Amino acid sequence: MPQSLLSLEGATVRFGARAVLDAVGLEVAEHEVVCVLGPSGSGKSTLLRAVAGLQPLDAGRVLLDGRDQAGVPAHKRGVGLMFQDHQLFPQRDVGGNVAFGLRMHGAPRNEQQERVRELLELVGLPGAERRAVGALSGGEQQRVALARALAPRPRLLMLDEPLGQLDRSLRERLVVELRELFGRLGTTVLAVTHDQGEAFALADRVVVMRDGRIAQSGTPLEVWQRPADEFVARFLGFENVVEGTVAGEAADTPWGKVPVPEDAPQGTRGLLVRPAGVRLVPADEGLPCTVAARTFKGTHVAVHLQPEDAPRLEAACALREAPEVGDVVGVEFDAAEIVVLG
Amino acid sequence: MDVTRTEVANRSSRARTRRGSAARLGLLAGPVAFFALFFAWPVAAIVARGLKVDGVWRLGRIADVVTQSDIRHVLWFTTWQALASTALTLLVALPGAYVFARFDFPGRQVLRAVVTVPFVLPTVVVGTAFLALVGRGGLLDELWGVRLDTTVWAILLAHVFFNYAVVVRTVGGLWAQLDPRQEEAARMLGASPLRAWRRVTLPALAPAVAAAALMVFLFTFTSFGVVQILGGPTFSTLEVEIYRQTSEIFDLSTAAVLTIVQFVAVGAILAVHAWTVRRRESALRLVDASVTARRPRGAGQWALLAGVLVTVVVLLLLPLAVLVQRSLDAPDFRYYRTLTSEAGDTFLVPPIDAIGNSLEYALAATAIAVVIGALAAAALARRDAGRLVRGFDALLMLPLGVSAVTVGFGFLIALDKPPLDLRQSWILVPLAQALVGVPFVVRTMLPVLRAVDARLREAAAVLGASPWRVWREVDLPLVRRALLVAAGFAFAVSLGEFGATVFIARPDNPTLPVAVARLLGRPGDLNYGQAMALSTILMVVCAVALLVLERLRTDRTGEF
Numbered sequence: 001m002p003q004s005l006l007s008l009e010g011a012t013v014r015f016g017a018r019a020v021l022d023a024v025g026l027e028v029a030e031h032e033v034v035c036v037l038g039p040s041g042s043g044k045s046t047l048l049r050a051v052a053g054l055q056p057l058d059a060g061r062v063l064l065d066g067r068d069q070a071g072v073p074a075h076k077r078g079v080g081l082m083f084q085d086h087q088l089f090p091q092r093d094v095g096g097n098v099a100f101g102l103r104m105h106g107a108p109r110n111e112q113q114e115r116v117r118e119l120l121e122l123v124g125l126p127g128a129e130r131r132a133v134g135a136l137s138g139g140e141q142q143r144v145a146l147a148r149a150l151a152p153r154p155r156l157l158m159l160d161e162p163l164g165q166l167d168r169s170l171r172e173r174l175v176v177e178l179r180e181l182f183g184r185l186g187t188t189v190l191a192v193t194h195d196q197g198e199a200f201a202l203a204d205r206v207v208v209m210r211d212g213r214i215a216q217s218g219t220p221l222e223v224w225q226r227p228a229d230e231f232v233a234r235f236l237g238f239e240n241v242v243e244g245t246v247a248g249e250a251a252d253t254p255w256g257k258v259p260v261p262e263d264a265p266q267g268t269r270g271l272l273v274r275p276a277g278v279r280l281v282p283a284d285e286g287l288p289c290t291v292a293a294r295t296f297k298g299t300h301v302a303v304h305l306q307p308e309d310a311p312r313l314e315a316a317c318a319l320r321e322a323p324e325v326g327d328v329v330g331v332e333f334d335a336a337e338i339v340v341l342g
Numbered sequence: 343m344d345v346t347r348t349e350v351a352n353r354s355s356r357a358r359t360r361r362g363s364a365a366r367l368g369l370l371a372g373p374v375a376f377f378a379l380f381f382a383w384p385v386a387a388i389v390a391r392g393l394k395v396d397g398v399w400r401l402g403r404i405a406d407v408v409t410q411s412d413i414r415h416v417l418w419f420t421t422w423q424a425l426a427s428t429a430l431t432l433l434v435a436l437p438g439a440y441v442f443a444r445f446d447f448p449g450r451q452v453l454r455a456v457v458t459v460p461f462v463l464p465t466v467v468v469g470t471a472f473l474a475l476v477g478r479g480g481l482l483d484e485l486w487g488v489r490l491d492t493t494v495w496a497i498l499l500a501h502v503f504f505n506y507a508v509v510v511r512t513v514g515g516l517w518a519q520l521d522p523r524q525e526e527a528a529r530m531l532g533a534s535p536l537r538a539w540r541r542v543t544l545p546a547l548a549p550a551v552a553a554a555a556l557m558v559f560l561f562t563f564t565s566f567g568v569v570q571i572l573g574g575p576t577f578s579t580l581e582v583e584i585y586r587q588t589s590e591i592f593d594l595s596t597a598a599v600l601t602i603v604q605f606v607a608v609g610a611i612l613a614v615h616a617w618t619v620r621r622r623e624s625a626l627r628l629v630d631a632s633v634t635a636r637r638p639r640g641a642g643q644w645a646l647l648a649g650v651l652v653t654v655v656v657l658l659l660l661p662l663a664v665l666v667q668r669s670l671d672a673p674d675f676r677y678y679r680t681l682t683s684e685a686g687d688t689f690l691v692p693p694i695d696a697i698g699n700s701l702e703y704a705l706a707a708t709a710i711a712v713v714i715g716a717l718a719a720a721a722l723a724r725r726d727a728g729r730l731v732r733g734f735d736a737l738l739m740l741p742l743g744v745s746a747v748t749v750g751f752g753f754l755i756a757l758d759k760p761p762l763d764l765r766q767s768w769i770l771v772p773l774a775q776a777l778v779g780v781p782f783v784v785r786t787m788l789p790v791l792r793a794v795d796a797r798l799r800e801a802a803a804v805l806g807a808s809p810w811r812v813w814r815e816v817d818l819p820l821v822r823r824a825l826l827v828a829a830g831f832a833f834a835v836s837l838g839e840f841g842a843t844v845f846i847a848r849p850d851n852p853t854l855p856v857a858v859a860r861l862l863g864r865p866g867d868l869n870y871g872q873a874m875a876l877s878t879i880l881m882v883v884c885a886v887a888l889l890v891l892e893r894l895r896t897d898r899t900g901e902f
Contacts, residue, residue, distance in 0.1 A: 054800050054803070054804070073803070073808075075805075075806045075807055075812075079804065081801070081804040083797055083801055087797045087798050089815075089816065091820065100805050101805035104802075104807045104811065
C-alpha cells in the first residue's frame with residue numbers, strides 16, 4: 001500500500017473530561033476524496049482543526065507525508081481549510097482574498113494575478129477580482145472561499161461543511177461541480193458534513209463518526225448497503241431498525257418472523273429493513289398495520305405503519321398504490337432488502 | 343511506543359500553551375513597565391514620604407487623620423455629592439438614552455455627537471462655564487439675581503452636564519442594539535407593554551445602567567477641577583483636599599492618608615464595575631442599531647422627545663453658549679487679543695503660548711497612550727487570557743480614579759534622581775497625561791479586538807500567515823478605525839488633564855487648563871474674560887476633535 005498523504009494515529013482531543021476525538025485513526029491516500037459524516041457534536045470539525053494545527057492534540061499523532069506534525073504551527077503545515085461560514089476577509093475584495101495565501105508564500109505579484117484570474121475562472125466567477133465580498137451571495141462566497149483555499153496549492157484540502165448554508169438546489173448543483181473539479185485537479189480532499197447526500201455524492205470514501213470515534217469507514221455504496229450498526233443505520237435515515245434473533249434464514253422480531261439473507265450472521269442482532277423491503281398486502285395476509293401517516297417524497301410515498309404491539313414501520317410505495325391514512329393493511333418482508341447489522 | 347507518542351504530543355501541546363503565554367507576556371511587558379515606573383512608583387513614593395518618619399512607618403496616622411472632624415466632613419461630602427450626582431445624572435440622562443436609542447428624528451446624529459462634547463471637555467472649562475452661568479455676575483445673577491455658586495447645586499449640575507454622555511452612550515448604545523422582537527415575543531405571550539419592558543428590556547439593560555452609574559460615581563467621587571472652581575471654601579472633595587493639603591498646607595502625611603483612602607474607595611468601585619462588565623457580556627441578542635429606531639408616535643412620545651431636547655439645550659448647550667458669550671463680552675475681542683500680549687504678573691509668557699504647549703503635550707501623550715494602550719489591549723484580547731491578565735485589565739483603570747494630584751506630586755519627588763531624572767524634561771507632562779489616556783485607549787480597543795472572529799485569524803494562519811502577519815493582515819485593518827477613535831479620546835483627555843499637570847507643568851510652559859485656573863484665581867475683569875476666552879478655545883479644539891471622531895465611530899467601538 002502506498003504511503004498515505006495524511007494519517008492520524010490515536011488522535012485524541014479532550015475538552016475538560018470529554019473526549020471530542022477519542023483515539024481516532026484515519027488514513028487518506030493521495031488524490032483520494034474522503035468525507036467524514038456525522039451528527040453535530042460528533043467531533044468532525046475538531047478533526048479538521050487538529051489536522052490543520054489549530055487544535056493541539058492531547059494524545060496521538062498527525063502525520064503528513066509520513067512526517068509527524070507535532071510542533072509544526074498551522075501556517076507551516078501546507079494544508080488548506082475552507083471554513084464552514086467561509087471566513088472571507090471583510091476588508092479585502094474578492095481578488096485580495098484569493099491572493100492572500102499566495103502573498104503569504106511570497107509569490108511575485110504578476111504570478112498572483114495570473115493565478116487569481118485562473119482560479120476565479122475555475123470556480124465560475126471570472127472577472128470578479130474587484131468585487132466586495134460583502135456584496136456576494138452565499139453561493140458566490142462559497143466559490144471565493146474555495147478559490148482562496150486552492151490558491152496556494154495545498155497538499156491537502158479540507159472542507160468544513162462546504163455547502164452547509166446554501167439552499168438545496170444550489171447545494172445539489174455545487175456538489176457535482178466540486179466532484180468534477182477535484183477529479184480534474186487530482187486534489188486530495190478531506191471534507192466533513194452532516195448531510196449524507198452531500199457525503200455520498202462527493203466522496204470516494206465515507207467515514208462515519210460518532211462521539212469522537214469512527215463508527216464505519218467504506219465506499220459510499222458499502223456504507224449505504226451495509227451500515228455497520230444501528231447508529232449508522234439510523235443516522236443514514238433508516239427508521240426500521242429493531243433487535244431480533246437470527247436463526248437460519250429467518251429472524252424473530254417484534255414484527256414477527258422476518259426472512260434474512262442466506263449468509264446472515266446468527267444470534268441476537270440489530271436488523272434493518274429498508275422501506276423498499278416492506279411490501280403491502282391485503283389486511284388478512286401478513287402483519288396487520290394501521291396507516292398512521294403518509295408523506296410525499298417525489299419519486300415515491302413514505303407510508304408510516306403502526307402494527308398493534310410493535311415499533312412503527314416505514315414503507316416506500318408508488319403513489320397510486322399508497323393506502324390512505326386510517327386504512328388497515330398487511331405487511332410482508334423482502335429478504336433482499338434486509339440487513340443484519342454487526 | 344504508544345506511551346512515548348502520547349508524551350511527545352502532550353509536550354508539544356504544553357509547548358504551545360507556553361508559547362502563547364510568552365507572547366502575551368511580551369505584549370504586556372511595555373504596559374507593565376510603564377505603569378510600574380510612572381504610576382505605582384510615584385504614588386508609592388509620595389505615600390511613603392507622608393507616612394514614614396525616620397524610616398519608620400507611622401500607620402497610626404491613618405486613624406488620626408480619618409477621625410479628624412474636618413476630614414470626616416470632607417469624606418462625607420465627597421460620598422454624598424457623588425451619590426447625589428449619580429442619581430441626578432441617571433434621572434436626567436436615562437430618558438435621553440431611550441430617546442437617542444429608539445427614536446428617529448431629524449438631527450439625531452448631530453445631537454448625539456453634541457451631547458458627548460461635555461464629556462471630553464476639560465473639567466476646568468466645565469467649571470468655568472457653570473461659573474459664567476450661575477456664578478457671581480453670571481447669566482442667572484443678571485437676569486433674576488439667582489446665584490448657585492455658593493450652593494452645592496452648581497457642583498451637582500456641572501456633574502450632570504459632564505456625565506450625561508456616559509449614560510447616553512453606555513445605556514443608549516446597548517438599548518439601540520437590543521432586539522425589539524424580544525419585547526414583541528413577550529407581548530405575543532400576553533404581557534402588557536409596560537410589563538414586557540419590565541420583564542424583558544429592563545433586565546437586559548440593568549448591567550449597563552449599573553456600569554454607567556458606577557462610572558459616573560467614580561468620576562464624581564474623584565472630581566477635582568469642577569469642585570476646585572465651583573466649590574469655594576465650603577465644599578471640598580477628597581481630591582481637592584489632597585491638593586490643598588499638599589500645595590497649600592504642605593501637610594504631606596495627611597495628604598498621603600487621604601490618597602490611601604481614595605485609592606481603597608476607587609479600588610472597590612472598580613471591582614464592582616469589572617463585575618458588571620462581565621455581567622454585561624452575557625449573551626444578549628443584539629441587532630444592528632440602525633434598524634431599531636423609528637419615528638415617535640402619539641402625544642406621549644412627542645412630549646418625551648421634546649422634554650429631552652429641552653433638557654439638552656438648557657443643561658448642555660446653555661452653559662457652553664454663555665461661556666462663549668462671556669468671552670466676547672468686551673469690545674473688539676479684547677479678551678482674545680490680550681491673550682497674545684506679554685502679560686505681566688500672572689504668567690511669564692503670553693497666555694496664548696499655552697495653546698501651543700497644550701497641543702504639543704497632548705500629541706506626545708496621545709502617542710504614548712496609544713502605544714501602551716494598544717499593547718495592553720492586544721494582550722488582554724487574547725482568548726487564553728488568564729485571571730492574572732484580567733486583573734491587569736482592572737488595574738489599568740486605576741489611574742482614572744487615583745488622585746491625579748498625588749500622581750503629579752509623586753512625579754516630582756520620585757522621578758528626580760538618576761537614572762530617571764525627568765524633573766527638567768518636557769516629557770514629564772505627557773507621561774502624566776498619558777496615564778489618564780491609556781484606560782480610554784484600552785476600553786475603546788478591547789471590544790473591537792474581542793469582536794474580531796478568531797476563525798478569521800485561523801483562516802489566515804492556514805493560508806500560511808505567521809502570527810505576526812496574522813496581526814498585520816487581519817487585526818490591524820479591522821481595528822484601524824478604533825485605533826483612531828482611541829487616539830482622539832486620548833488626545834481630548836490629555837488636553838484637558840488638570841490635576842497632575844497643575845503640579846508638573848513649569849511656570850513658563852503652562853497648558854490651557856492650568857492657564858485658565860490661574861487666570862480665574864486672579865481678580866479683575868480682564869483675567870476673568872481671558873479665562874473665558876481660553877476656555878472657549880479649549881472647548882472648540884476638543885469639540886472639533888470629537889466631531890471628527892464621531893464620523894469615524896462605529897457601533898462597536900468602545901463604551902465611552
